[in-house]
Amino acid sequence: xxxxxxxPQALSIQEGENATMNCSYKTSINNLQWYRQNSGxxxxxxxxxRSNEREKHSGRLxxxxxxxxxxxxxxxxxxxxxxxxxxxxxxxMKTSYDKVIFGPGTSLSVIP
Amino acid sequence: KAGVTQTPRYLIKTRGQQxxxxxxxxxxxRSVSWYQQTPGQGLQFLFxxxxxxxxxxGNFPGRFxxxxxxxxxxxxxxxTLELGxxxxxxxxxxxxxxxEKLFFGSGTxxxxx
Numbered sequence: 001x002x003x004x005x006x007x008p009q010a011l012s013i014q015e016g017e018n019a020t021m022n023c024s025y026k027t028s029i030n031n032l033q034w035y036r037q038n039s040g041x042x043x044x045x046x047x048x049x050r051s052n053e054r055e056k057h058s059g060r061l062x063x064x065x066x067x068x069x070x071x072x073x074x075x076x077x078x079x080x081x082x083x084x085x086x087x088x089x090x091x092x093m094k095t096s097y098d099k100v101i102f103g104p105g106t107s108l109s110v111i112p
Numbered sequence: 113k114a115g116v117t118q119t120p121r122y123l124i125k126t127r128g129q130q131x132x133x134x135x136x137x138x139x140x141x142r143s144v145s146w147y148q149q150t151p152g153q154g155l156q157f158l159f160x161x162x163x164x165x166x167x168x169x170g171n172f173p174g175r176f177x178x179x180x181x182x183x184x185x186x187x188x189x190x191x192t193l194e195l196g197x198x199x200x201x202x203x204x205x206x207x208x209x210x211x212e213k214l215f216f217g218s219g220t221x222x223x224x225x
Contacts, residue, residue: 030211042116042202042216088155092210098167100145100210102155 004032004089004103012109019076021106023089024069032065033090033100034074043088046074051094079110113138118203118217126225130191133220137184137205144186145214146178149200158201161186162209190222198224 007022023032031050035043047063049056049072056063062075076083088105117136125131137144146158157170161180178188184205190197200221204214 033213035214035216040200040219040221042218043204043214045213045215048213090214096168097211098143098160098162098209099157099170100204100214101157102147104154 004091004101006087006089006103006106008106009104010107010109012111013079015079015081015110015112017079019079019083019108019110021074021087021089021108023072023074023103025072025089025091025103026070028094029067030092030094030097032063032072033092034061034063034072035088035090035102037086037088037105039085046087076108079108081110081112084108084110116203116205116215116217118201118220120220121218122221122223124223124225125193127193127195129193130189131193131222132187132189133201133203133222135186135188135203135205135217137186137203138215141205141207141215142184143206143209144180144184145204145206146186146188147202147204148172149202149219150198155202158188160209167209193224195224198222 004025033048034046037043049065060077065072086105090102143162145160148156159169175191180186200219202219204216206212
């Protein structure tokens, strides 16, 4: 079964709007990461947030982590057509230093 | 610094054949992970290698195997191919493992006919 589950599965917004994606997981983690994948290509790392951190920013990206609720959110502000992609959360569990598990992903479409 | 290189980019095989995929990690990275991506199952963890040792393995049959060489390059092998093995196979490298960000290659698209 998946360790992480993203919500929503698909999201369609207008350029300039903000996009929020959520991720829930089941077991205690060392860190949670967000990745982006453009159609049929490799994944690109966006942000890594550790279990003792609550929020991280990178450019137009903001990630929050709530370990009590076992959830994370990725906010993309002022979206652009180039942000159209699939977004995945990935978790490294406390019991494992060698395995990163990916959720099913959120497909984001930004309409110009 | 060169990124993660996967070869070949595309591969077409028939059922029953075997296939070997190659992954060259970023220089200095000792951890290499392999994932299978399909529309129905998403990204599934296959295995992870560190300094030539397999440290973890996902829930795949024994037909899926891999290895890592002393220069950290890795190969994965799938024997007796089945139609369901058609997928994008992604390799990712990192310095030490799961506590750091992963750098992905562009993947090998395998089609089994």
